[in-house]
Amino acid sequence: MMADHIPFVFGAEDSKLLKSFYSDSAIVRLSLQTHEKTFNDLPTGPSLWVDGGVDGLDKWTPQRITKKGKKTTRYEAYDEYIKHFPGHDQVANNDFQSKPQNDVVKGFVESILNKCCELSPKPAWVSVPQLPMVSDASRNKINRALARNAAEWKRTSNYNVKLLLPVIFTHSKQVNLKTQRKGELAKECYELARAHGVWVVDSTLNDQEGSGSLDKRFQGLIKFHQELAEALPSDAIKIAGPYWGMNLILWARGLIHFPAVGLGGAYRYYVPGLTPTAGVGRIALSPLRRLAIASPGLSGWLGQALTKIIKGEPAYMEFGELSRSLPRIIKELEELSRSLPRIQLAPLGSKTQVARFYKSRLDGLASVPVSGRALALFQDFSKAFVLGRSLPTLPTAENTARRPERVAQQLMLNCL
Numbered sequence: 379m380m381a382d383h384i385p386f387v388f389g390a391e392d393s394k395l396l397k398s399f400y401s402d403s404a405i406v407r408l409s410l411q412t413h414e415k416t417f418n419d420l421p422t423g424p425s426l427w428v429d430g431g432v433d434g435l436d437k438w439t440p441q442r443i444t445k446k447g448k449k450t451t452r453y454e455a456y457d458e459y460i461k462h463f464p465g466h467d468q469v470a471n472n473d474f475q476s477k478p479q480n481d482v483v484k485g486f487v488e489s490i491l492n493k494c495c496e497l498s499p500k501p502a503w504v505s506v507p508q509l510p511m512v513s514d515a516s517r518n519k520i521n522r523a524l525a526r527n528a529a530e531w532k533r534t535s536n537y538n539v540k541l542l543l544p545v546i547f548t549h550s551k552q553v554n555l556k557t558q559r560k561g562e563l564a565k566e567c568y569e570l571a572r573a574h575g576v577w578v579v580d581s582t583l584n585d586q587e588g589s590g591s592l593d594k595r596f597q598g599l600i601k602f603h604q605e606l607a608e609a610l611p612s613d614a615i616k617i618a619g620p621y622w623g624m625n626l627i628l629w630a631r632g633l634i635h636f637p638a639v640g641l642g643g644a645y646r647y648y649v650p651g652l653t654p655t656a657g658v659g660r661i662a663l664s665p666l667r668r669l670a671i672a673s674p675g676l677s678g679w680l681g682q683a684l685t686k687i688i689k690g691e692p693a694y695m696e697f698g699e700l701s702r703s704l705p706r707i708i709k710e711l712e713e714l715s716r717s718l719p720r721i722q723l724a725p726l727g728s729k730t731q732v733a734r735f736y737k738s739r740l741d742g743l744a745s746v747p748v749s750g751r752a753l754a755l756f757q758d759f760s761k762a763f764v765l766g767r768s769l770p771t772l773p774t775a776e777n778t779a780r781r782p783e784r785v786a787q788q789l790m791l792n793c794l
């Protein structure tokens with residue numbers, strides 16, 4: 379039986395983790411920009427969803443070379459990719475967005491969607507070209523035009539694919555404030571594109587951050603999905619994420635059909651071209667249902683935590699195993715940092731540990747009858763919250779999420 383979750387695949391390491399843990403996925407999402415790194419190493423079972431990465435035009439400007447030979451934009455890889463699609467520079471232009479020319483939009487949409495569908499094996503789903511949401515109405519016309527031309531492309535093409543409408547938020551106000559939630563625009567573009575479903579993600583949301591502002595943001599995100607579910611047909615495909623916990627909550631509450639998930643690294647969505655250049659290796663503190671930065675300080679914390687837990691308890695055994703494996707992961711991270719001092723990526727060892735844990739959570743939740751999932755998830759986070767309350771504060775690198783129970787506490791309160 380195929381699983382309901384949708385892994386987001388961007389690179390070769392993601393493909394390895396996909397084959398190891400997520401080969402039972404019903405759908406796998408690929409980026410058209412990076413598909414060459416992943417396409418030859420995918421499991422044969424899942425269907426494919428290909429996204430053209432049009433949202434990377436959010437703040438895109440043409441790449442320029444200074445007199446000193448330096449490039450003036452961070453979008454080097456994205457620039458090389460997007461320049462192959464005619465009209466991309468106009469679609470990214472603010473003036474054009476307010477007065478889009480249909481022939482330009484039509485050519486851009488056709489070139490993106492045709493390229494997505496030329497891949498082999500053929501995708502089952504492709505994303506409707508859309509720019510991310512902004513807080514005013516300045517992109518309403520261009521997104522309508524993009525959606526309308528996607529429907530026309532589908533009507534006249536020979537490709538048998540389903541169209542998925544991306545709804546990508548770029549500011550917390552767009553989910554916190556009802557006046558800016560853009561539900562009506564999402565519904566309109568869904569209808570104009572004659573789409574089969576929607577994919578919603580807040581690209582600014584890190585739901586493990588632990589800050590007090592997340593309480594309001596979580597409620598706003600849930601409210602948006604409730605409003606969207608009421609506005610769309612009951613058979614419209616609904617997807618959310620990737621996040622760490624909010625995608626699971628929306629799924630458990632029946633507001634979406636598919637939680638989008640990361641693969642051991644980022645459990646949030648980055649607009650193409652803006653993937654951070656410096657990251658940290660994180661590992662799953664599985665009894666606490668959260669991540670933490672892999673560091674010598676965490677090793678010391680694990681030692682303290684073990685003194686607070688009864689021997690023989692599942693949490694004791696899990697923390698003990700993690701304490702033994704953490705030095706190896708830290709060493710991998712240090713070696714990676716020396717070889718790539720400006721691009722510190724999470725080591726494969728930590729990604730594997732996180733991906734394995736996250737998949738076990740998905741499987742556990744999927745085994746619960748649909749009617750009981752929200753309560754089961756609440757109880758799961760509640761157990762982690764109670765355990766975390768008994769443990770010492772995490773290292774300072776965790777910032778606003780230093781209290782071990784903080785992540786579980788905030789997510790727990792939104793399960794029901």
